[in-house]
Amino acid sequence: MAQGRHQEATSNDTHGGIAEAFARTRSLMEALAQPLSDADASIQSMPDASPAKWHLAHTTWFWETFLLREHVRGYRLHNEEWPFLFNSYYEAEGARIARAARGMLSRPSVQEILDWRAAVGAAMEPLFDREELVDLIALGIAHEQQHIELLLTDIKHALFQNPLGPAMWDTDRERSPSSEDLGWHEHPGGVALIGHDGDAFAFDNEGPRHRVLLEPFAVADRLVTNREWSQFISDGGYKDASLWLSDGLAWVRENGITAPLYWRGAEQFTHTGWQGRDPDAPVTHISYYEADAFATWAGARLPTEFEWEAIARGQDQQGSPQAHDATAGNQLDRAEAPLPSGGSELFGDCWQFTQSAYLPYPRFKPASGAVGEYNGKFMSGQCVLKGASCATVRGHSRASYRNFFYPHQRWQFTGLRLAKDI
Numbered sequence: 001m002a003q004g005r006h007q008e009a010t011s012n013d014t015h016g017g018i019a020e021a022f023a024r025t026r027s028l029m030e031a032l033a034q035p036l037s038d039a040d041a042s043i044q045s046m047p048d049a050s051p052a053k054w055h056l057a058h059t060t061w062f063w064e065t066f067l068l069r070e071h072v073r074g075y076r077l078h079n080e081e082w083p084f085l086f087n088s089y090y091e092a093e094g095a096r097i098a099r100a101a102r103g104m105l106s107r108p109s110v111q112e113i114l115d116w117r118a119a120v121g122a123a124m125e126p127l128f129d130r131e132e133l134v135d136l137i138a139l140g141i142a143h144e145q146q147h148i149e150l151l152l153t154d155i156k157h158a159l160f161q162n163p164l165g166p167a168m169w170d171t172d173r174e175r176s177p178s179s180e181d182l183g184w185h186e187h188p189g190g191v192a193l194i195g196h197d198g199d200a201f202a203f204d205n206e207g208p209r210h211r212v213l214l215e216p217f218a219v220a221d222r223l224v225t226n227r228e229w230s231q232f233i234s235d236g237g238y239k240d241a242s243l244w245l246s247d248g249l250a251w252v253r254e255n256g257i258t259a260p261l262y263w264r265g266a267e268q269f270t271h272t273g274w275q276g277r278d279p280d281a282p283v284t285h286i287s288y289y290e291a292d293a294f295a296t297w298a299g300a301r302l303p304t305e306f307e308w309e310a311i312a313r314g315q316d317q318q319g320s321p322q323a324h325d326a327t328a329g330n331q332l333d334r335a336e337a338p339l340p341s342g343g344s345e346l347f348g349d350c351w352q353f354t355q356s357a358y359l360p361y362p363r364f365k366p367a368s369g370a371v372g373e374y375n376g377k378f379m380s381g382q383c384v385l386k387g388a389s390c391a392t393v394r395g396h397s398r399a400s401y402r403n404f405f406y407p408h409q410r411w412q413f414t415g416l417r418l419a420k421d422i
């Protein structure tokens with residue numbers, strides 16, 4: 001998360017605007033965590049996932065470490081022992097608890113962390129008027145939005161471990177409209193300008209903007225559905241070695257994979273517990289390996305991140321199916337269960353795997369100092385995903401946004417959109 005590209009926070013980036021964005025984002029995370037008991041919020045289902053309580057705390061550590069401690073004269077940490085618990089991966093910030101041990105933190109309690117959040121929120125007030133801090137505050141807001149999505153996907157994985165299949169919310173979701181015949185967005189190819197440019201906020205890994213040569217291609221106009229995935233399974237997709245990358249086949253065999261994560265018979269596990277699976281909803285919780293095998297089975301391929309961005313540039317992502325609206329007035333009203341609903345937009349429902357490796361763009365340089373550890377040091381062995389999911393805070397993503405996960409990971413709302421050569 002280098003600071004160099006964070007010229008502005010949001011489209012309403014007056015000081016009042018950024019203070020408001022800060023408050024709304026903070027309250028959204030608290031509203032989403034509100035249905036959880038202290039026990040729910042403290043458990044960790046796997047090293048990749050963190051307890052909900054830890055997300056509430058880590059985002060607070062971020063403000064205290066990079067804003068308050070650095071820019072408020074005489075600021076005293078809320079608790080001097082807590083940075084060891086809630087630093088995520090910042091080597092420049094020193095030693096920290098092992099990632100896999102975050103679920104051992106029975107103390108501090110959720111209430112103690114909420115009290116800390118309130119104290120940090122109040123201490124931040126004077127900083128919104130300081131022009132030189134606007135970029136860093138914008139980064140902190142985007143960081144907290146990312147952890148809102150992680151809180152949702154991590155708690156889903158944690159609740160899934162319980163044989164009782166507990167629900168976080170009891171909201172029933174509408175069924176998707178029948179999925180339409182697959183159509184294609186065609187692109188003639190040529191030199192495309194890829195990456196973020198301009199004054200609006202973006203993470204450092206989205207730039208610099210640069211030229212990429214594209215061959216003519218087409219990208220599907222909707223995501224692959226549960227119905228289509230069931231056909232892949234019925235056709236022996238998980239058993240047909242010819243469809244799989246070598247690493248993917250090894251992963252399938254070692255882990256006994258026969259379906260997307262959270263599938264059980266005709267049901268799937270959701271934030272509202274076990275539910276009948278909607279055949280017309282986008283398939284989700286698949287790995288890169290599965291996405292690639294499906295695309296091969298379908299006679300297509302995954303798009304590159306450049307193809308996806310070339311199609312997406314200029315498309316409005318504000319009206320697409322992302323669940324959590326940090327710009328809404330009453331955050332508690334917006335605390336609802338994320339579930340892919342079958343929208344046709346590029347932004348929403350599920351993050352979409354591309355075949356592109358997560359690598360630096362030409363001339364990319366991380367920022368100096370601790371915040372330079374945000375993105376650049378993870379550019380090894382991961383896949384780029386584009387779009388946004390039903391758990392993404394609305395307005396968080398954009399055409400140049402680059403999400404990234406390892407090829408075997410599938411606890412995020414991951415799906416796929418086919419591509420082909422033309």
Ligand SMILES: [Fe+2]
Binds near residue numbers: 143147
């Ligand atoms: Fe973080």
